[in-house]
Amino acid sequence: MEISMSxxxxxxxxxxxxxxxxxxxxxxxxxxxxxxxxxxxxxxPTKTFISQHGGEDGGETGIDNGFAAESMAGxxxxxxxxxxxxxxxxxxxxxxxxxxxxxxxxxxxxAFVLTHHPREPLVMKGGTTFHFxxxxxxxxxxxxxxxxxxxxxxxxxxxxxxxxxxxxxLIDELHIAVRPIILGRGEPLFTGLDLRSLGYKVDKYxxxxxxxxxxxxxHD
Amino acid sequence: MEISMSxxxxxxxxxxxxxxxxxxxxxxxxxxxxxxxxxxxxxxPTKTFISQHGGEDGGETGIDNGFAAESMAGxxxxxxxxxxxxxxxxxxxxxxxxxxxxxxxxxxxxAFVLTHHPREPLVMKGGTTFHFxxxxxxxxxxxxxxxxxxxxxxxxxxxxxxxxxxxxxLIDELHIAVRPIILGRGEPLFTGLDLRSLGYKVDKYxxxxxxxxxxxxxHD
Numbered sequence: 001m002e003i004s005m006s007x008x009x010x011x012x013x014x015x016x017x018x019x020x021x022x023x024x025x026x027x028x029x030x031x032x033x034x035x036x037x038x039x040x041x042x043x044x045p046t047k048t049f050i051s052q053h054g055g056e057d058g059g060e061t062g063i064d065n066g067f068a069a070e071s072m073a074g075x076x077x078x079x080x081x082x083x084x085x086x087x088x089x090x091x092x093x094x095x096x097x098x099x100x101x102x103x104x105x106x107x108x109x110x111a112f113v114l115t116h117h118p119r120e121p122l123v124m125k126g127g128t129t130f131h132f133x134x135x136x137x138x139x140x141x142x143x144x145x146x147x148x149x150x151x152x153x154x155x156x157x158x159x160x161x162x163x164x165x166x167x168x169x170l171i172d173e174l175h176i177a178v179r180p181i182i183l184g185r186g187e188p189l190f191t192g193l194d195l196r197s198l199g200y201k202v203d204k205y206x207x208x209x210x211x212x213x214x215x216x217x218x219h220d
Numbered sequence: 221m222e223i224s225m226s227x228x229x230x231x232x233x234x235x236x237x238x239x240x241x242x243x244x245x246x247x248x249x250x251x252x253x254x255x256x257x258x259x260x261x262x263x264x265p266t267k268t269f270i271s272q273h274g275g276e277d278g279g280e281t282g283i284d285n286g287f288a289a290e291s292m293a294g295x296x297x298x299x300x301x302x303x304x305x306x307x308x309x310x311x312x313x314x315x316x317x318x319x320x321x322x323x324x325x326x327x328x329x330x331a332f333v334l335t336h337h338p339r340e341p342l343v344m345k346g347g348t349t350f351h352f353x354x355x356x357x358x359x360x361x362x363x364x365x366x367x368x369x370x371x372x373x374x375x376x377x378x379x380x381x382x383x384x385x386x387x388x389x390l391i392d393e394l395h396i397a398v399r400p401i402i403l404g405r406g407e408p409l410f411t412g413l414d415l416r417s418l419g420y421k422v423d424k425y426x427x428x429x430x431x432x433x434x435x436x437x438x439h440d
Contacts, residue, residue, distance in 0.1 A: 017396075017398070017410075017422060017434055018239075018410040018413075018415060019238075019239045019410065019411070035416075176237075178237070178398070178432075180422045180424075180425040180432075180434050181421075181422055182415045182416050182420055182421060182422055182436070183416060184414040184415055184416025184417050184418075185414055185416070185417075188411075190237075190238040190239065191239070191408075191411055193238075194404040194405055195238060195402045195404055196255075196402050196403060196404025196405070197404050197405075198404075200402055201401075201402060202237060202400045202401055202402055204400075205400040205432075207427035207432065212398075212400075212425075212427065212432050214237055214400050216402070
């Protein structure tokens, strides 16, 4: 019998005090929605983020950075929702859009993008290949498991994708970074989901410099 | 010209990570709903709560207690929703129900109860008088202002009452105690309210022993 130690995780997932994981009105100019970047303002000053984006030096190395670093390390595969991959809706008109992240995305492993519209895999610099999965969240997870070996699979987002995997009880652990801000409008993370009935409990919380880090897991 | 320093405040208002201010299924046996007490588990161990309930000694005196104590001190009047006053719905059948708090409620000032059903004022021990206001939230606030002088008016809750006053932009400051727990179901505090458009911003947050205290105010 083979026992996989691989977990399905959500990490460094920002949420405003009023429950939003992204702002409203996502567009090419506003990948996280108009006010969405405020949710990630705990992440942007970290050494982890700055070094991802070519900054050799600098960046903070405190509690927030510890969580940020952990969330990027040791993943065997990623799963991304269509909107997290790009602002385009409907069929892919051409192969020009290659994600928000430039030539070298921060994933460095196989990344499975949920979409209703087929597209050839996209090989990027630094080890990331985007695979476009058209047959649903279970299929994407199977493919991610096959690709990840015994490493963890991270559901990158966005909110709608995380919600679907939560409802299906397929997520083992979540790290939510609660930002003390009010967004007013946007993409709700938990609204309408009965996480308690789904078996999720808070295990721990750790106040950081710019967010409170809450660790949740499924207790079967 | 007379300038009142009186503010309208919400304090020590518990909210779960998933946005609920009370559990589901409020009843005589479960004043905060079945799971609601978990939201207030930061408050129950404090010296403030324990001394309110006749405990001479004991209770914690840390950060949580500091917020708890401040929220009970120096109020000129309180406003309570009908459900915060009791589990009875519809007309008052008799005068038997005198609130959840026994003979000596913790308010010690005039307390205005929002209801659709008239009832004579109820004088309790220790200085609390419950007044039953049938003509809406603005009227209750006027009466509270008249009673409170230059002291603050605290909107005690529940969630529906706080939401109504927020929508009307009548609350100056809120202290929300965010509990790192998942309730799954209950009375949502902010869902559907665009607090940002209403002018509210987070000024500060302070991690306590069992809750994260978030201070919000209206920026006109």
